[in-house]
Amino acid sequence: MRIVVIGGSGTIGSAVASRLTEAGHEVLTASRSGEHTVDTTDPQSVQALFERLGKVDAVVSAIGGGPFVPTPQTRPEQVQEGLSGKLAGQMNLVIQGLPYVSDGGSFTLTSGILNAVPVRGGAIAAAINGGLESFVHVASHELPRDIRLNAVSPTVLEESLDKYGPVFPGFEPTTGRRVADAFLRSVAGLENGKVIRIW
Amino acid sequence: MRIVVIGGSGTIGSAVASRLTEAGHEVLTASRSGEHTVDTTDPQSVQALFERLGKVDAVVSAIGGGPFVPTPQTRPEQVQEGLSGKLAGQMNLVIQGLPYVSDGGSFTLTSGILNAVPVRGGAIAAAINGGLESFVHVASHELPRDIRLNAVSPTVLEESLDKYGPVFPGFEPTTGRRVADAFLRSVAGLENGKVIRIW
Secondary structure, three states: OEEEEEOOOOHHHHHHHHHHHHOOOEEEEEEOOOOEEOOOOOHHHHHHHHHHHOOEEEEEEOOOOOOOOOHHHOOHHHHHHHHHHHHHHHHHHHHHHHHHEEEEEEEEEEOOHHHOOOOOOOHHHHHHHHHHHHHHHHHOOOOOOOOEEEEEEEOOEHHHHHHHHHHOOOOOOEOHHHHHHHHHHHHHOOOOOOEEEEO | OEEEEEOOOOHHHHHHHHHHHHOOOEEEEEEOOOOEEOOOOOHHHHHHHHHHHOOEEEEEEOOOOOOOOOHHHOOHHHHHHHHHHHHHHHHHHHHHHHHHEEEEEEEEEEOOHHHOOOOOOOHHHHHHHHHHHHHHHHHOOOOOOOOEEEEEEEOOEHHHHHHHHHHOOOOOOEOHHHHHHHHHHHHHOOOOOOEEEEO
């Protein structure tokens, strides 16, 4: 399959790109500063990416983040930044990418554990992940031409413990490899409308 | 208690305002064109509202909607419109309203059934409600001064069947009165971090 991995230069994105390549697929990576450049907060940039790439069999998104900030110190701009990035950005990949995905193709987005488990400063991340999973749940019923839509929800990665360890006290970390396997399972399998939890 | 009902001129908002008044509370209503005007998509307008009202014991939001549109026909502007309205709008009411809410006060937001049950054209509404419920789940742990945060999730109202009936085939409708009771329960009770489902 011909697969584009968006956010392909991040920790998860690069693990997914390696795993899909190893499984014999043709992998294109797109990020703010990669092989193919895209700013997923800008619908025009997303449109230009899909036009440049042409037909693909799968769109994989490993867009990260959203600001970590305690609720009482949160500012409206941080809400806006978080929602327009990982949430609206990934919703737009689906609605804008649909015409470019082959019959029977798929979209796999990135959610995360923070809507299920509250952590300090994680309220915006929770809103992003909760919104995304609900979008997947509903939109997966409406996609044409047997196109599927899933999300992978990782917990904290071993590879990210230096940076995020203090946010996740007592959480058993997973590996980029296990998370990447979940993406391969979504891309190459039959599941639709699912959130594949790696925790 | 002194309570502001934002979105107080809509079907749910006016039912809630009546119910809270009946229960003996002082109710202020705010909407795009009501007693107190506010545009909840604009953080400056929200800030000005809270400064004008001064201290309140409870903030109730009955902000509605988000566009109904099948996923394949959705445009990025509609995603943006939906997320900045009912989702970011209600998150901002909490983070901006906090300094104006009395010790032991509360926020009660409006979610809805559409993140739990997929309906045609409901993917943006699902993202909004799912995001909002996850935000409530996490942010409720971080509020200072014993301030509580809940959401009410109504199904379709009898009063709205003319407009929304076709979207909800076979759904048992509820009444504005029952939904309003759930808001009173949140405002006057002990619950925190809950989604009170009226379906």
